[in-house]
Amino acid sequence: MADLTLFSFQAGTTVLHHLDIRVKTVLVCMLSMALFTAGFSACLACFLVVYPLMCAIGMPMYRLIIRLKGFILLLVLMAATRAVTVPGEPILSVSGIEITRQGLAQGSLVGVRFFLVMVIGLLFAATTRPAALKSAAQWFLAPVPLVPEKRAAIMISLCLKFFPLILSRAGQTADAVNARCGSFRKNPVRQIRFLTLPLLKKTVISADHLCLAMDARCYTEHRTDPAFESSGRERLFLGAGTGLCIAMAILSRSSFWMIFW
Amino acid sequence: MTQTDSLRPMVHAALFVALICVGAFIAIPIGPVPIVLQNMFVLLAGLILGPAWGTACVAVYLLIGLAGLPVFAGGTSGIGKIFGPTGGYLLGYLPAVLVTGTISRFLGQTPFRDILAMIGGSIMLYGVGVPWLKLAFSLSWGQALALGLIPFLLGDAVKIAGAVVMARKIRPLLKE
Numbered sequence: 001m002a003d004l005t006l007f008s009f010q011a012g013t014t015v016l017h018h019l020d021i022r023v024k025t026v027l028v029c030m031l032s033m034a035l036f037t038a039g040f041s042a043c044l045a046c047f048l049v050v051y052p053l054m055c056a057i058g059m060p061m062y063r064l065i066i067r068l069k070g071f072i073l074l075l076v077l078m079a080a081t082r083a084v085t086v087p088g089e090p091i092l093s094v095s096g097i098e099i100t101r102q103g104l105a106q107g108s109l110v111g112v113r114f115f116l117v118m119v120i121g122l123l124f125a126a127t128t129r130p131a132a133l134k135s136a137a138q139w140f141l142a143p144v145p146l147v148p149e150k151r152a153a154i155m156i157s158l159c160l161k162f163f164p165l166i167l168s169r170a171g172q173t174a175d176a177v178n179a180r181c182g183s184f185r186k187n188p189v190r191q192i193r194f195l196t197l198p199l200l201k202k203t204v205i206s207a208d209h210l211c212l213a214m215d216a217r218c219y220t221e222h223r224t225d226p227a228f229e230s231s232g233r234e235r236l237f238l239g240a241g242t243g244l245c246i247a248m249a250i251l252s253r254s255s256f257w258m259i260f261w
Numbered sequence: 262m263t264q265t266d267s268l269r270p271m272v273h274a275a276l277f278v279a280l281i282c283v284g285a286f287i288a289i290p291i292g293p294v295p296i297v298l299q300n301m302f303v304l305l306a307g308l309i310l311g312p313a314w315g316t317a318c319v320a321v322y323l324l325i326g327l328a329g330l331p332v333f334a335g336g337t338s339g340i341g342k343i344f345g346p347t348g349g350y351l352l353g354y355l356p357a358v359l360v361t362g363t364i365s366r367f368l369g370q371t372p373f374r375d376i377l378a379m380i381g382g383s384i385m386l387y388g389v390g391v392p393w394l395k396l397a398f399s400l401s402w403g404q405a406l407a408l409g410l411i412p413f414l415l416g417d418a419v420k421i422a423g424a425v426v427m428a429r430k431i432r433p434l435l436k437e
Contacts, residue, residue: 024329025329028329028339029329029340031339032329032338032340032341033339033344034341035339036341036342068336071335071336117331117342118331118335121330121336121339124329125331133330136328152321154271154275155271155275155278155317155318155321156321156324158271158275158276159278159321163279163282163283166280166283167283196423196427197430200427200430201430201431201434204276204434204435207269207273207275208272208434211272214268215268
């Protein structure tokens with residue numbers, strides 16, 4: 001759960017921090033689509049672009065890997081599952097379980113894609129203030145008919161506030177349970193029950209307190225529309241991002257890596 | 262009706278969006294589709310918030326993921342995830358929460374009826390997710406069911422049982 005704090009805003013002065021949130025959102029969507037069909041070479045191209053950006057925001061890859069070890073283990077397990085479930089030419093057989101070449105290739109590719117999507121999401125989250133995300137949601141939803149864009153934007157903003165609250169309440173509840181020797185309980189169902197139910201109760205009560213606080217401050221949906229920050233390099237980033245996506249699409253079509261698989 | 266009364270459903274819906282996000286991080290990979298806790302919170306949102314706010318809550322969750330924040334299963338995000346093999350499950354959350362909320366609203370709020378509502382929601386979820394998985398991987402129906410439905414049935418039964426207990430604890434708090 002501590003890994004979740006990684007996916008939060010980190011103050012900084014890099015160009016990504018000052019880039020217009022709308023451009024950042026479009027770039028994330030484009031890269032996500034490009035990665036969906038990307039091969040190994042396209043993933044490598046994407047990594048070569050993303051890595052300097054990670055370093056620029058003060059998150060070198062080794063630190064990222066240490067902090068994301070739980071998620072990376074998940075990806076490795078996912079890849080391993082594919083390696084043994086996808087039918088194909090067997091390269092290793094252990095106790096009747098066959099690892100196939102096609103399964104290994106598919107599993108590794110899916111793992112690499114997911115990792116890159118995760119890193120791009122992390123870059124986005126680390127350089128975007130929750131208020132900016134709320135503004136972007138409101139801007140993108142405004143032309144959509146029948147969607148109350150201001151309410152949806154407020155919900156996004158509140159959700160981002162609840163995220164750390166839930167984690168802090170989870171820590172407090174776990175401490176309280178452990179102080180009452182809850183960790184010595186042998187029944188896992190009771191262990192989970194005595195952790196989750198008080199946690200849910202606390203978070204709902206916190207949500208009610210938030211309602212009262214918003215009411216006390218005369219909250220209304222009709223607020224001043226947001227102003228967007230601009231770094232002046234939006235066109236450059238949009239052009240570079242589009243170029244990268246096109247390059248990834250071309251590389252994905254090439255059969256260079258198929259020689260190895 | 263005070264201002265606080267009109268704010269509460271929106272704030273509670275936002276809380277459930279956060280819970281669904283947290284649930285997505287607790288994932289166990291058993292194949293192309295991982296076991297995640299997020300669908301338990303999706304069904305719980307239907308039970309607690311009702312069909313309208315429950316659907317709004319899931320729509321906002323999908324929107325956050327589409328925008329790029331890593332809130333989908335295993336910390337992923339983006340529009341590519343929606344078009345991927347598990348995209349059907351993500352889109353299936355919308356009819357699932359709608360059906361769970363509607364059944365719960367019409368049948369009433371007893372544990373047995375909650376279970377029925379969540380079974381209805383789960384049918385909608387797999388009704389969208391499994392055909393999507395079949396199309397994405399060009400599988401036969403048997404393979405799609407074996408990969409995208411059968412491994413999750415036992416886990417879903419446990420999640421439904423957990424959600425019923427949670428719903429019984431949370432509802433009195435919301436009515437106060």
